[in-house]
Amino acid sequence: TILFLLRSFEYSQKNAVLVPAAALGVGGILVFWLRSRHKIKTIEMGDGWWGSGERPLKGKEDESIRPFKIETSDKEIEDLHRRLEQARYTPPLEGAAFHYGFNSNYLQKVVAYWRNQFDWRKQVEVLNKYPHFQTTIEGIDIHFIHVKPSYVPHGRAVQPLLMVHGWPGSFYEFYKIIPLLTEPAEHGLNEGDVVFEVICPSIPGYGFSEAPHQKGFDTIATARIFHKLMNRLGFKQYYVQGGDWGSRVTTNMAQMLPQSVKGLHLNVVFVNKQGLGRIISVMLGAYLPWLVGLTREDARRIYPFMQKNVYEILRESGYLHIQATKPDTAGCGLNDSPVGLAAYILEKFSTWTDKSFLDKDDGSLESKYSLDELLTNVMIYWVTSSIVSSMRYYKENFSNDPHLTAHARVGVHVPTGIAAFPQELLHTPRVWAKQVFKNIVTYSYMPRGGHFAAFEEPKLLAQDIMHFVRKVEQL
Amino acid sequence: ECSSLAGIMLLEVFLALGAVIIYFFLSKKKEETLSFKEGWWGKGQKPDAEEDTTIRPFKVETTEEELSDLFRRLDQARFAEPLENSCFHYGTNTVYLRKVVSYWKNQFNWKKQVEVLNKYPQFKTKIQGIDIHFVHVKPPRLPEGRSAKPLLMVHGWPGSFYEFYKIIPLLTDPASHGLSHEHVFEVICPSIPGYGFSEAPHKKDFNSVSAASVFYELMLRLGFNEFYAQGGDWGWLICTNLAQMAPSHMKGLHLNLASVTNMGFTHLLSILLGRYFPGLFGFQEEDVRQMFPFWKKGIYRILLESGYAHIQATKPDTVGCGLNDSPVGLAAYILEKFSTWTDLKFHNLEDGGLERKFNLDDLLTNIMIYWVSGCIVSSMRFYKENLQKGIGRQKHERLTVRVPTGIASFPNELLHTPQAWAQKKYTNIVSFRFMPRGGHFAALEEPELLAEDILQFVGKVEKEQLWKKK
Numbered sequence: 001t002i003l004f005l006l007r008s009f010e011y012s013q014k015n016a017v018l019v020p021a022a023a024l025g026v027g028g029i030l031v032f033w034l035r036s037r038h039k040i041k042t043i044e045m046g047d048g049w050w051g052s053g054e055r056p057l058k059g060k061e062d063e064s065i066r067p068f069k070i071e072t073s074d075k076e077i078e079d080l081h082r083r084l085e086q087a088r089y090t091p092p093l094e095g096a097a098f099h100y101g102f103n104s105n106y107l108q109k110v111v112a113y114w115r116n117q118f119d120w121r122k123q124v125e126v127l128n129k130y131p132h133f134q135t136t137i138e139g140i141d142i143h144f145i146h147v148k149p150s151y152v153p154h155g156r157a158v159q160p161l162l163m164v165h166g167w168p169g170s171f172y173e174f175y176k177i178i179p180l181l182t183e184p185a186e187h188g189l190n191e192g193d194v195v196f197e198v199i200c201p202s203i204p205g206y207g208f209s210e211a212p213h214q215k216g217f218d219t220i221a222t223a224r225i226f227h228k229l230m231n232r233l234g235f236k237q238y239y240v241q242g243g244d245w246g247s248r249v250t251t252n253m254a255q256m257l258p259q260s261v262k263g264l265h266l267n268v269v270f271v272n273k274q275g276l277g278r279i280i281s282v283m284l285g286a287y288l289p290w291l292v293g294l295t296r297e298d299a300r301r302i303y304p305f306m307q308k309n310v311y312e313i314l315r316e317s318g319y320l321h322i323q324a325t326k327p328d329t330a331g332c333g334l335n336d337s338p339v340g341l342a343a344y345i346l347e348k349f350s351t352w353t354d355k356s357f358l359d360k361d362d363g364s365l366e367s368k369y370s371l372d373e374l375l376t377n378v379m380i381y382w383v384t385s386s387i388v389s390s391m392r393y394y395k396e397n398f399s400n401d402p403h404l405t406a407h408a409r410v411g412v413h414v415p416t417g418i419a420a421f422p423q424e425l426l427h428t429p430r431v432w433a434k435q436v437f438k439n440i441v442t443y444s445y446m447p448r449g450g451h452f453a454a455f456e457e458p459k460l461l462a463q464d465i466m467h468f469v470r471k472v473e474q475l
Numbered sequence: 476e477c478s479s480l481a482g483i484m485l486l487e488v489f490l491a492l493g494a495v496i497i498y499f500f501l502s503k504k505k506e507e508t509l510s511f512k513e514g515w516w517g518k519g520q521k522p523d524a525e526e527d528t529t530i531r532p533f534k535v536e537t538t539e540e541e542l543s544d545l546f547r548r549l550d551q552a553r554f555a556e557p558l559e560n561s562c563f564h565y566g567t568n569t570v571y572l573r574k575v576v577s578y579w580k581n582q583f584n585w586k587k588q589v590e591v592l593n594k595y596p597q598f599k600t601k602i603q604g605i606d607i608h609f610v611h612v613k614p615p616r617l618p619e620g621r622s623a624k625p626l627l628m629v630h631g632w633p634g635s636f637y638e639f640y641k642i643i644p645l646l647t648d649p650a651s652h653g654l655s656h657e658h659v660f661e662v663i664c665p666s667i668p669g670y671g672f673s674e675a676p677h678k679k680d681f682n683s684v685s686a687a688s689v690f691y692e693l694m695l696r697l698g699f700n701e702f703y704a705q706g707g708d709w710g711w712l713i714c715t716n717l718a719q720m721a722p723s724h725m726k727g728l729h730l731n732l733a734s735v736t737n738m739g740f741t742h743l744l745s746i747l748l749g750r751y752f753p754g755l756f757g758f759q760e761e762d763v764r765q766m767f768p769f770w771k772k773g774i775y776r777i778l779l780e781s782g783y784a785h786i787q788a789t790k791p792d793t794v795g796c797g798l799n800d801s802p803v804g805l806a807a808y809i810l811e812k813f814s815t816w817t818d819l820k821f822h823n824l825e826d827g828g829l830e831r832k833f834n835l836d837d838l839l840t841n842i843m844i845y846w847v848s849g850c851i852v853s854s855m856r857f858y859k860e861n862l863q864k865g866i867g868r869q870k871h872e873r874l875t876v877r878v879p880t881g882i883a884s885f886p887n888e889l890l891h892t893p894q895a896w897a898q899k900k901y902t903n904i905v906s907f908r909f910m911p912r913g914g915h916f917a918a919l920e921e922p923e924l925l926a927e928d929i930l931q932f933v934g935k936v937e938k939e940q941l942w943k944k945k
Contacts (some may be wrong), residue, residue: 052559053559079551083800086544086547086800088800089796089799090675090795090849090851090853093677093679094677094678095679096679096792101792101794101795101796102792104792107796213556213558214558215560314789316789318782318785318786318788319786321781321782321786322782322786324782326565326782326783326811327565327566328557328561328569329566329567330782330786330794331555332566332567332569332572332804332807332808333803333808335554336548336552336800336801336803336804337796337797337804339796339797340798340799340801341797343792343793343797385553385555388555389555395565
């Protein structure tokens with residue numbers, strides 16, 4: 001009938017109909033395209049089961065939140081001491097400093113301290129000063145600390161803040177920054193009206209969170225579990241903060257449920273180096289940084305490119321390569337030798353804090369950290385036997401290539417704050433971050449500090465978080 | 476004017492062409508050898524006194540203390556449970572590892588194994604400041620008018636001189652083992668400095684060329700002016716360097732691994748097109764079967780299996796630390812290689828297929844050598860010393876080998892090198908044979924096959940006195 005109607009018109013009248021019809025068609029397509037561009041893509045939440053055996057068909061999961069305290073025993077401490085006493089060392093090569101890895105001459109000093117002065121019982125009390133809890137999600141026990149401000153002035157809003165650690169760190173990395181965020185005024189920080197209650201979970205397989213029993217536990221699963229945790233704690237909207245794996249997990253959280261994430265703060269940013277455009281911008285940027293959107297500080301941090309982004313990364317990524325392929329092999333000896341575990345973990349606390357520490361016989365570890373806090377973090381891996389499961393996280397996250405790229409195409413639209421520390425392993429300029437993070441509210445070049453920002457420079461990081469949150473709250 | 480201009484241009488072209496031709500000729504004529512690398516690897520300053528060059532007999536020993544310390548550590552071992560259905564995909568499976576440790580505690584007899592180790596004469600001698608350990612086995616009987624041919628056999632990582640214990644009798648006494656007795660060998664198996672009972676270098680920069688220089692001195696000190704050399708894994712590289720360093724002394728070079736590290740444009744082209752035009756690139760059917768699809772059998776496999784090399788080439792002291800302190804950790808680390816490098820499909824087995832090709836006594840004896848000598852860290856440093864400048868960037872990787880070469884290509888070797896590639900470096904390949912079965916640890920896993928190949932290779936070289944034509 002339509003065709004008949006069309007044919008029945010005269011030529012000129014046909015035009016009168018066709019042109020507006022075509023315009024409507026094109027307009028419709030245009031509107032659809034514009035709308036789909038603005039429709040934010042999210043990562044599917046999905047579901048999971050990580051307990052042993054088959055998922056039980058009947059019965060609801062126990063959602064109770066149980067208070068938890070870290071404990072130790074004489075037996076545990078004696079076993080540790082015995083192993084420290086029987087440690088076998090290999091003398092370093094002459095003049096090696098930290099260039100071949102952790103220098104065993106310095107390691108012996110650390111172990112002597114560990115055996116004779118380090119007081120694990122006292123450190124357990126330190127760890128227990130914040131309230132700990134455990135709750136079962138997707139079949140495994142999730143451990144977290146939840147610290148509320150002891151005093152909230154009348155009318156002040158308390159922002160919930162989820163902070164996620166990485167490897168080889170733990171929830172303990174946040175112990176110095178937590179008071180700065182829950183009680184800023186008492187620590188000389190008065191970044192406006194921002195006060196937080198902080199939740200620091202342990203990634204499943206790390207510390208006191210149960211390790212998954214099934215294959216495939218990646219950052220997406222972690223993001224989903226942490227959303228469920230926050231929901232279970234009664235929070236509908238919250239801020240998230242992370243570095244190392246924590247950066248990936250919190251980013252996935254923002255991509256998964258943007259409506260729940262008020263703001264995303266990162267102290268390290270991972271963006272996939274995308275193709276030809278990036279290569280060209282890197283090459284041009286060496287001579288004309290402003291042309292490709294790089295600031296002077298960006299240029300200072302990323303050039304010489306081959307040295308800093310290829311050679312140094314290759315030099316520092318051996319652990320990543322073996323953990324992403326043979327975690328059970330790599331972790332086996334470390335779960336049996338506390339000295340081996342300490343060497344493996346503390347090497348990162350040296351090199352990733354400042355690359356120049358490689359030249360020092362003692363890796364300059366004690367210039368930025370105390371042995372007590374370094375060993376407490378190592379002890380968390382030791383007493384929970386979690387080194388192997390912590391390493392498996394690398395394999396689970398790097399195995400599925402297409403999986404990764406699909407999520408790389410999902411941008412991040414929640415307000416984002418980035419703190420770029422100068423000694424971080426990889427520097428991501430704002431112009432590159434913008435390709436994934438569409439809504440960067442703050443981007444700060446930090447004056448000093450490396451990879452373990454919360455541990456090493458808690459005040460600087462806290463100030464940046466507050467500065468970011470204040471801006472978001474004003475928006 | 477025009478003609479003179481054209482004349483000048485023509486002259487320039489001829490000059491350029493001439494220069495290129497002359498350069499080609501000269502570079503071909505310029506025969507580069509690898510220089511002997513002087514060194515001193517002892518502690519502190521090199522003393523003025525002359526080095527002690529005596530060759531001292533050596534015996535492996537053990538003590539009650541050593542054994543009880545080991546048992547204590549095995550008893551207190553802490554294992555992490557594997558993921559469900561992970562077999563050997565995440566590394567050594569601890570369910571199987573527990574069984575190995577139980578055998579180690581209850582059935583493995585180290586004292587008996589020490590006697591096994593001592594059945595061949597062992598010696599130590601100081602070279603370039605460090606004690607070099609070696610096994611030296613002479614034939615028990617020599618046929619009339621025959622002389623024993625000296626054969627240097629070099630192990631790799633995570634192996635040791637012990638890998639050769641099954642093949643030694645086949646080479647020193649072939650007649651008793653059903654092999655042709657036309658050629659009989661006296662076998663010298665040294666331990667690479669930093670491995671087993673050879674002292675570890677105390678200074679930085681001890682690489683394969685250093686090891687080749689040390690072994691060169693060893694052979695001269697033992698009175699051998701001409702010898703054969705055989706190797707796989709690091710032994711491949713050290714023997715190759717030795718052939719580049721002392722071609723006049725080496726009658727023949729036999730390899731069960733022949734990696735090519737200096738890849739060029741033709742290699743890339745052959746990777747892209749070799750599957751479709753094998754003949755064009757000199758690929759045989761077996762080459763294509765083993766190498767393609769290249770993404771899966773080359774790149775992906777390298778990435779999946781080279782984590783250990785990456786970390787050992789960058790942070791050996793870190794990764795080796797725990798392994799020198801936990802025998803169970805050391806066993807897990809080493810056994811994983813004996814599984815995967817024997818057959819990649821062993822990933823899918825819950826026990827890693829280890830006992831299909833080896834027995835636990837042999838595997839544990841090799842591990843014990845690393846444990847009692849405390850050499851895991853120094854063994855790993857060899858990776859850093861050799862790889863820290865990158866692959867394909869060192870001088871010796873660009874030099875060719877003109878010594879008569881024999882290559883035994885085992886099917887389950889991690890990466891297959893076709894003859895077409897090998898002959899660019901080994902310009903005098905006398906024998907290249909595909910072995911019917913076997914993997915990386917050829918001497919331990921398939922001693923007869925390897926011995927046969929060595930014998931037929933030496934037969935070819937001797938028959939045509941090939942070492943004289945160079």
